[in-house]
Amino acid sequence: MRVSVEKDAESLSRKRRPTREVKAKQIAYMFVLPAFLFFLVIVAYPLVSVIWDSFHDKNLLNTGDGRFVGLANYVEVIRSEYFVQAFVNTGIWTIVSVAGEYILGIVAALALAQRIRGRAIFRGIIIIPWIVPVVVAGLTWTWMLTPDYGVLNSWLVKLGLLDEPYYFLGEPDTALLSIIIVNIWRSFPFYTITLLAALQSIPRDIYEAAALDGIGPVGRFFKITLPQLKSVSIVLIMIHIIWTAINFDFIWVMTEGGPVHSSETLPIMIYRFAMQELNIGLASALASLMLAFMIIGFMMYYLYIQRKSGNRGGM
Structure with a gap:
């Protein structure tokens, strides 16, 4: 009876010990964590901030405002003269x-x-x-x-x-x-x-x-x-x-x-909105539009490549 109890305890302790694969994954996560934090601080947070500001009336000349305006910034950018x-x-x-x-x-x-x-x-x-x-x-x-x-x-x-x-x-x-x-x-x-x-x-x-x-x-x-x-x-x-x-x-x-x-290109226009007119909302809206244009363009290219490879596979 005592021997069986000792075996059960030993098997339970083995189950609780992390396997070599689990340890390797933990070490890998530790190495990836600094890069992930760097990505959040340098890329993700500014990107989310730009998209957030594009829906708000944010102007450095009027810091007390900042109300939600929906798509008004996008409409104003598209209707801009240039x-x-x-x-x-x-x-x-x-x-x-x-x-x-x-x-x-x-x-x-x-x-x-x-x-x-x-x-x-x-x-x-x-x-x-x-x-x-x-x-x-x-x-x-x-x-x-x-x-x-x-x-x-x-x-x-x-x-x-x-x-x-x-x-x-x-x-x-x-x-x-x-x-x-x-x-x-x-x-x-x-x-x-x-x-x-x-x-x-x-x-x-x-x-x-x-x-x-x-x-x-x-x-x-x-x-x-x-x-x-x-x-x-x-x-x-x-x-x-x-x-x-x-x-x-x-x-x-x-x-x-x-x-x-x-x-004048769109990045120059963004600079004028942000640094000359100090209108962060319009600058963020135009930057978000540029991001959307690029995503749509690359998605269209990806779909084209997929369809082309699919046609070749069918042949």
Whole structure:
């Protein structure tokens, strides 16, 4: 009887002891907890605060107010005089910048992947635009594009491409395009480095087999290189769509959204609401709208990919 009682007590104590798997999970939770707290403080709380403020009349000039106004802030933002123009500018700024960065990045990556003399030096030089601070790059290009003493204007006039200096950043027709070109110049090295690393992971045997089959360089690029870079390219493009759409500093440094709001994007509009008009409610509403636009866009893309993969599976 005593032996059975001791066995029962021992089995009960074993059940109460945490197993190795439970201990591993507890340790894993302990390691994840700081990151989770960091996420709550840095990301989740500000995001919830912005969404909360978007439904309230919150103005720094009238701190005693703050009543719930429902969708009034959203309606006022959409009816704003420059909302449509800023929305269109944001689309143009994002699409053209990302497309230009990718095209220039993959061309540079293909060039740097060739066995040429001084390849290591060129690979080191190509990263310089990316590491230059945005403010330094923006102010430098602003100076270069100035009609009075800008280097680019001087060169273009001497080459006969311009009859007289042109104020690229001061004309509504060219201001946004000029900033886009500068943004492409600064951002394409990131694409180049990433795509170059992906190019080096493609087996050379595939290219050799394609060459033996009579496929030329252009055919090898579209039939081998691009498909092999598809996963990396999608990640790069998605990340840069987000980065470019919410970009504020480059445009603000070079034109501040001018002239006549011709280069104003939604982030610039948010800044005006928050820091110039001190209307946190409108700024939060516009920020929430931008978040909604991005979520809808990525959901549509996800559904498109799912439907496309489903059709392939059905075939």
